[in-house]
Amino acid sequence: MSRAGETLEQVFREEYGRIIATLIRISGSFDLAEEALQEAFISAASKWELEGLPNSPGAWLTTVAHRRLLDAIRRNRTHTDKETQIAFEATRLQPHVEPELDDAMEYPDDRLRLIFTCCHPSLTRETQVALTLRTLGGLTTTEIAHAFLLPEPTLAQRLVRAKQKIRLARIPYEIPPVDRIADRLSAVQAVIYLIFNEGYAASAGQNLIRNDLCAEAIRLGRVLCELLPDEPENLGLLALMLLQDSRRDARVNDDGELVTLEEQDRTRWDAREIAEGVNLVQRALRLRRVGIYQLQAAIAAVHAEAQTAAETDWRQIVALYEELLRFTASPIVALNHAAAVAMSEGFERGLGLIEAADENGALQNYYLFHASRADLLRRLHRYDEATVAYKTALSLTTNQVEQNYIRRRVTEIDISHKKAQTTQKI
């Protein structure tokens, strides 16, 4: 790829969200903004090749896209004067002078408005995710459909409907007022973490981890920290994602099999991500407004700081889970707490807590409930029960890597169980 091509690619990833956010503010229209930016990228591809790179490629693109946008609005205005959609858009158009191709031209950062609009509660979570990836992340419809294993027309239609709703129901394009920002921000964080998790533990398909989604979520997490750096949960979320991502290479072995935290080769953990993550957790905790992401990040940091699995400070992890349980009554957190107790206070006690976590049967369809229970039963040498639990877990996951992991455990039990029986006979 030529230097211009490479720069374009890089600018595209880094600047897409910022530029599109500005264009949406100016036009009030997601579609017009997307078209204008698309055209600007096309013209950059040919122009930069011929004339060399501008000093500030991002500003160059913004200016050209801005001009294309104004042209499009003017065209639309003459064509469909009666249509209120355009009337609405035109009223939001700021007074302007024809932009010069000045590299130094400054545009305010509108990404925060964009994030809040994409994650507006009147859109479903799936739509919030798709819209965030499409507009803020600049992923194509094809890429998003592929990442979530959805047919492309389904995803495309979801985006069309969302943009239509934003326009027709007039979902505001603004940073929410103080009394709403906390709720709205937690929706934004949830969307980013959902993108990360979909990448980290892909719910279906052959690969356990989809790095593209993890990388995108981390990038969005950085944007959020950059825009609202004094929100400790933003820092906590970024820290959590970095610390989980640091274990990526160790989590799957060369045969594509799942490796548990306990069995991972810790030299394969990414030291740079760990350092950044730990640093972020500490910065967040100093702000003294603890929350679920900070606590989960702190737990991940305790794991990250243990040189070997045996050195893990399980007491501290148990304490952090107890704190986390005060924020969320989630049975999944209760399950993780139980697993930590098993490691620090004994398998028997952990098993009791795991079974208590499922008091209302809320975890019966959760693969990890059965897998964790099976794991403790195995450690307690209750092999028959462990096998039954592993098999239930197997029936509840569609991820092939997770399925293979469980099958391997069942086989191991078969072998050691038989060995135990043979020994008894002798």
Next chain:
Amino acid sequence: MKYMLLIYHDEQSWSAINETERQQIYSDYRKLREELLARGQFVTGSQLQPISTATSVRVRDGKELVTDGPFAETHEQLGGYFLVEAENLDEATSIAARIPSAKTGTIEVRPLVETAAPASA
């Protein structure tokens, strides 16, 4: 921009509450209405008679079919509406959240299709 706020509630529990409570709710409704009027956001609104008074009309092949009952049987019934003027969806949902029945029922917020209004544009 105009938004229709459709008030859905469970008619049975509405008829089950006592008179004091009912009067309190009506008074809360009046208060909201007056506030919206004062701010120029109230267009119109009313409570509806219960679903048992509903009649459905269809015209098929030029023939008028009049039948008893609502368009669809639902868990919660349309019991009233507000038509309000709001800047955007957030403002409309804020008003909806203050409708007394939001505490027990559901308010559906629907933007109106805006036709070109030469005078106001």
